[in-house]
Amino acid sequence: MRKIISPLFLIVVITSLLLSGCFGKKDKANGDEKVAVNPAGVFPIVDEKVTLKVLVHGNALIENFETNEFTKWYEEKTNVHIEWEVVPQKGAKEKLNLILTSGDYPDVILNFGVSPTEQLVYGQQGIFLPLNKYIDEYGKETKELFRKYPKVKDVITAPNGNIYALPRINENYHGLMGQKMWIYTPWLEKLNLKMPTTTDEFYEVLKAFKTKDPNGNGKADEIPLAGATTGWNMNIENFLMNSFIFTNKTTSNRMIFNEEGEIDVVFNKDGWREGLKYLNKLYSEGLLVGETFTQDKDQLKQMGDHPGVPILGTVAAGIPQDFADIGGDRWSDYETVPPLKGPNGLQVTPFDSYPMANGVFIITSAAKYPEVAFRWADAMFSEEITLRAVHGRPDIEWRWAEDGELGINGEPGKWKKLISFGSVQNSHWYQTGTHIQDEALRSSLVGEEGNIESVLYNETKEKYAPYQQDPEKMVPPLFFTEEQANELATLQKSINDYVGEMVARFCNW
Known part of the structure; x- marks a missing residue:
């Protein structure tokens, strides 16, 4: 006679198997x-x-x-x-x-x-x-x-x-005012030129770099001014446009507060048009190279690290390691150009109040x-x-500070770099991933003469901080409603791509 297995017995057996992992293991x-x-x-x-x-x-x-x-x-x-x-x-x-x-x-x-x-x-x-x-x-x-x-x-x-x-x-500190221009000072000294402070003076310096053979090799191979389409603050317009109209590229894609306190854009204003004319003048006279609007920062760095004689006179960049090897000596001969005073007297440093x-x-x-x-x-x-x-690794790429060592801000230091920062390496992730380097940590770095962090701190304090824009006048990063976001997802890219394309086309006109 065939035994009948009760449903309850089956449930107990299957449950036991599941719990033991012997059946249906995930x-x-x-x-x-x-x-x-x-x-x-x-x-x-x-x-x-x-x-x-x-x-x-x-x-x-x-x-x-x-x-x-x-x-x-x-x-x-x-x-x-x-x-x-x-x-x-x-x-x-x-x-x-x-x-x-x-x-x-x-x-x-x-x-x-x-x-x-x-x-x-x-x-x-x-x-x-x-x-x-x-x-x-x-x-x-x-x-x-x-x-x-x-x-x-x-x-x-x-x-x-x-x-x-x-x-x-x-x-x-230097990142709060990150839109910078760098100039090769040995060329200024050789040609007996002063650091430019206005857009007119800047134009004259670039013209001298192009025509007076400052690298001394008898060839017309000098690049007076260049930038790139990638990299931190390497877009040429980010620096130069602020001499004609305050351009908030730092936090919100060229959006500004207008005189009525409403959010507006800069690229349909008269000051923007005047800035484009200036860029066009530089390009048409061969002072601004066309590669600026197509090359990435790696290609720009090949200009800065050109073997033999230097060929790059001025360059837009937030940090020098993006256009020259920090492991070499050439980068230290570049100094920052202060914000240039424009034809209407505008001289301003955008301030990133959302670092x-x-x-x-x-x-x-x-x-x-x-x-x-x-x-x-x-x-x-x-x-x-x-x-x-x-x-990088403690006691190899950096170490904790010793008693008496001072940070770049003049206060007691907390840590010190043991190798130069900004060269190709395989010990750390550089600026990749989630991390927090607040101002206290960055400024507690033990400073040394010629150290890149000290250079950036001092150049920012001396040349850019005096012209700092009021942080309250900077448009913060913005979220939008779902309806607005769906519309902006397409519009924002189209508009920004169009503005970038038109900047290049007007300069190349």
Whole structure:
């Protein structure tokens, strides 16, 4: 006689098998089971190694993200392995847009500076994950960041209350006034010229650089003025336009407050047109090279590091390591040009009252382990990991300050660099990822004569701070409503691309 198995018995057996993992076991590798994440502040982040796929914006000063010393150290500390997809700087934005429309997303998008508008649009579509619950549960360092900088939380919070991206804070003195122009001073000395202070004087200096063979090789190979389309403040218009109309490219894509206190744009104003005429004059006389409107910063650096005689006279850049090798001697012969007084007397330094890069770290809907990804980014806000990520290994690339050593601000120092900063290396991530370098940390760097940080601090204090714009007159980074964001997602790119194209075309007219 056949035995009849009761339904209750089957339920008990199947439940036991499920609990024991012998039946229907979930595969962590396919993301079907949540991995156990250790509490905030506890390392490693996970006891069993987890892999994240990270799409990262390339950096010319990093040899290889995969073999980088910080990458290896951070993997050992966190137990999180990274599969990198590195996107070259040139065309990076277009590549990201293609990926976001393809549906084939990485776990993490890193260092692309995704705009608030894009964050909201893709967040509403479910492609970017809200980070709020991860901040609540795991955001040890993020909460400390918000405590120190309440404005940061306001700026990165979308109108719907969600936070879709973590920023990078880089509150250094020279970065607060980052739009700079650099000039090769041996050429000024050879031609018996003074540092230019007005747009007319600047024009005369450039003309002398072009026609009087300042590098002394008997060839007309001098490049009086150049810039690039990528890199920090390397767009030529960012510096020169402020002599004709205050141009807020620092925080909000050329938006300004007009005389009525309303938000307006600069590129339909008479001052902008006068600035374009000036740029056209420089270009038409061969003082501003055409490559300025097409080359990236790596190509510009080839001009600055030209073998043999120098050929680059003046260059727009926030920092000299973007146009010359800090490991060499040539960069130290460049000094900053102060804000140039324009024909109507305007002489102004834009001031970045929001010293942060927005849209640096994003988790997508493809992430198998979003809690792990968030903890991986959150921990980088800590001081120790920031110093390792940005400057390298302690006692190799940097060390803690000794008694009596002073920082670049004249106060007691906290840390000191042991090698020059700004050369191609493989020990750290340079300015990639989430970290916080506040003004106190940056200014507590032990200063030395000729040290790049000391140079930047002093040049900014002496030449740019006296003309600093009132921070309250700077338009902050803006979020928009969902309806506005959907419209702006298309309009913003079209308008900015058009303005950039027209600047180049009017200069080349």
